[in-house]
Amino acid sequence: MVKVRIIPCLDVKNGRVVKGINFLDLVDAGDPVEQAKHYSENGADEICFLDISASIEKRDTMVNVVRKTANEVFIPLTVGGGISSLENIHSLLQAGADKVSINSAALKNPNIIKESSQYFGNQCIVVAVDVKKEKNDWFVYSHGGTNNTNKYALEWIEKVQELGAGEILLTSMDKDGTKSGFDLELLEKVSNFIKIPVIASGGVGKLEHFYEGVVRGKANALLAASVFHFNEISIKEVKEYLLEKEIEIRI
Amino acid sequence: MKFVTIVDYGSGNVLSAQKSFAKVASDNNLECKVIISNNLTDIKNSSHIVLPGQGAFATCMSGIKKSRGLVDELFEFAIIKKKPFLGICIGMQMLASYSEENGLHEGLGWIEGRIKALPLNNLKMPHMGWNSVKPQKENKLVNNVQDYYFVHSYYFDCENNENILAETQYGMNFTSIVGKENIYGVQFHPEKSSSQGLNLIKNFLN
Numbered sequence: 001m002v003k004v005r006i007i008p009c010l011d012v013k014n015g016r017v018v019k020g021i022n023f024l025d026l027v028d029a030g031d032p033v034e035q036a037k038h039y040s041e042n043g044a045d046e047i048c049f050l051d052i053s054a055s056i057e058k059r060d061t062m063v064n065v066v067r068k069t070a071n072e073v074f075i076p077l078t079v080g081g082g083i084s085s086l087e088n089i090h091s092l093l094q095a096g097a098d099k100v101s102i103n104s105a106a107l108k109n110p111n112i113i114k115e116s117s118q119y120f121g122n123q124c125i126v127v128a129v130d131v132k133k134e135k136n137d138w139f140v141y142s143h144g145g146t147n148n149t150n151k152y153a154l155e156w157i158e159k160v161q162e163l164g165a166g167e168i169l170l171t172s173m174d175k176d177g178t179k180s181g182f183d184l185e186l187l188e189k190v191s192n193f194i195k196i197p198v199i200a201s202g203g204v205g206k207l208e209h210f211y212e213g214v215v216r217g218k219a220n221a222l223l224a225a226s227v228f229h230f231n232e233i234s235i236k237e238v239k240e241y242l243l244e245k246e247i248e249i250r251i
Numbered sequence: 252m253k254f255v256t257i258v259d260y261g262s263g264n265v266l267s268a269q270k271s272f273a274k275v276a277s278d279n280n281l282e283c284k285v286i287i288s289n290n291l292t293d294i295k296n297s298s299h300i301v302l303p304g305q306g307a308f309a310t311c312m313s314g315i316k317k318s319r320g321l322v323d324e325l326f327e328f329a330i331i332k333k334k335p336f337l338g339i340c341i342g343m344q345m346l347a348s349y350s351e352e353n354g355l356h357e358g359l360g361w362i363e364g365r366i367k368a369l370p371l372n373n374l375k376m377p378h379m380g381w382n383s384v385k386p387q388k389e390n391k392l393v394n395n396v397q398d399y400y401f402v403h404s405y406y407f408d409c410e411n412n413e414n415i416l417a418e419t420q421y422g423m424n425f426t427s428i429v430g431k432e433n434i435y436g437v438q439f440h441p442e443k444s445s446s447q448g449l450n451l452i453k454n455f456l457n
Contacts, residue, residue: 001420003381003398040445045381045400071270076400076443096266098443121306123377123402124264166377166402197375220375250381250398 003250004214004242005045005221006235007078007199008228010035013052015061021229032065036073039228043235044075045250048101048223051081063095070096080128080169089116093124101169103128104142107149107156110163117164126199127160128169129153131186138186145173153186154193161194168194169223172202179205179227187217199223207233207241214247253283253456256297258342260289260314260321268303268339271442275452283456294324298334299456304341308350308366308405311341312358322359330361333433337455343429343436344407352405362431363410369403372422377404382419384427384439390416392428392435392454397447399427399439407438 011019016030021038028034036047047069051062066079079092080101089100106113106127117125130141131153138153149156157168170190172183182203191198200219204210204227213219227233242249253276257268265287276283286293294300302325304311315321329336338346347358350366358366369378381398393416406425409415417428419438429436435455441448 001382002378002401005380067266070267072274074267074271074274074443074448075445076440093264094266096264096270098264098267123305123379167379195371195376197377197379220380 001248002220003045003248004219005199006043006210006238006249007046007048007221007223008039008044008235009048009050009201009223009225011050011052011225012062012065012081015065018052019225019229022231033068033072036069036077039235040073040075043239043251046076046078046221047073048078048080051079053082063091066092066095066097078126080126084112086112086116086119089120093120097124099124099126099167101126101128103130106160107140107142107151110159113160113163113165117166122164122166125165126167126169127165128171129157129160130171130173131183132173133183133186141173145171145176154189157190157194161196165196167197167199169199169201175203176201177226178203181205181209182213182217182219184212184217187213187219191218191220197221205232207238210238210242211245211247214242253281253298254296255283255285255299255301255456256293257285257287257301257303258289258294258315258321258325259287260311260318262304262306262311262314262341264305265303267442268301271449272301272452272456275449275456278449279453281456289318289321291320291324294321294328297328300325300328300334300336302336302338302342302345304339304343304345306341308341308344308352308358309354309356311345312356315345325359329434335455336434338434338436339442340403340438340440343438344405346429346434346436347407348410350405361434362414362429362436364414364429365408365410366405367408369406369425370422374422377402378421381444382421382439384417384419386417386428387415388413390428390430390435391457392430392437392451393417399437399441399444399447399451401427401439403438407436
């Protein structure tokens with residue numbers, strides 16, 4: 001059977017890593033290529049770059065980063081952050097990205113999901129959904145979790161699937177940064193509800209959280225940032241732990 | 252001197268395929284040129300051809316047919332001259348006689364079989380991620396169980412068992428490597444499968 005994927009996520013600003021590995025004597029710790037290479041060599045199943053550059057001009061540097069990464073890293077690469085047009089997607093894929101992750105642009109214009117998945121194939125269109133719980137319902141937030149769209153999360157996710165997304169990157173804003181584990185209730189609901197793979201994000205702090213995300217949350221892939229960057233947990237440890245618990249994993 | 256051409260017909264991420272072959276060449280000190288091209292002279296002069304493919308089967312087939320003389324030149328290379336040929340993902344599926352993806356579409360027909368939808372069986376589609384490839388008979392690409400990266404929703408239903416070189420389990424056992432003499436096809440992406448993938452590429456080049 002297909003293995004659960006472990007995905008480290010790196011924040012990149014103006015072509016430099018701003019949230020990434022903090023424990024290693026890399027020649028250039030700000031270099032996204034070196035960090036991606038490090039993770040690839042240490043067992044990551046995919047790499048995710050999140051572009052947090054403030055301006056559109058600076059985002060062009062991301063295309064160069066992707067091109068250089070494709071020279072040296074031979075595992076799938078997903079790029080997200082500020083993607084708003086088919087041209088953006090085209091240039092990133094041409095440069096060597098395997099998938100792009102769309103968030104706010106899809107909320108603004110859902111048709112971009114349909115157009116891009118028809119044009120490039122649904123395998124390369126990931127839709128990122130940032131979710132927050134209010135009262136008893138989950139709502140979708142845009143613009144890095146700052147803006148409540150008042151859309152019900154499950155309704156939006158169903159629509160995203162219908163429009164042709166190949167995968168959902170589901171982030172719980174309530175859990176993000178808390179290190180208290182994934183929002184398992186949300187994750188399980190979404191995983192059971194849709195047919196496309198779900199990448200869980202937000203809240204990992206301990207090894208057990210990865211296990212819960214797979215077994216209770218039924219996630220197909222697990223994304224984490226700070227626990228890896230600060231070497232609190234290594235990808236190897238996660239994989240050995242999951243293997244011990246009889247979860248299928250790539251070693 | 253080896254000369255690898257990654258066939259360019261407007262399909263997605265061909266750069267990764269080129270980079271991975273170039274990496275294998277430099278890591279193993281192979282004298283090897285790797286280009287992305289649809290030029291007929293390049294195809295003729297190649298020692299190895301790689302046919303990549305992403306997205307929909309019909310789009311890929313029409314892309315390859317649109318490039319004047321390309322299909323004939325590839326036929327000359329693989330079928331007449333019997334030089335080493337590798338199809339990746341949709342590039343593998345195009346080797347089949349037909350595909351059932353969004354209607355019935357004719358393939359190259361070099362390896363008898365049909366492209367069919369993977370059964371849903373409550374599984375996530377596309378089949379995305381790393382999965383084990385189990386060799387079914389001796390072949391030059393893979394000789395033990397290895398994990399490779401897959402992204403697809405359709406599979407190659409081989410007509411002749413002898414063309415099934417390896418299988419993978421996802422709701423069913425499907426053919427993940429096909430082969431017929433000098434022609435190989437892999438459903439997964441060796442160019443995205445880390446050291447295991449690079450190893451397969453090396454085996455193809457040897």
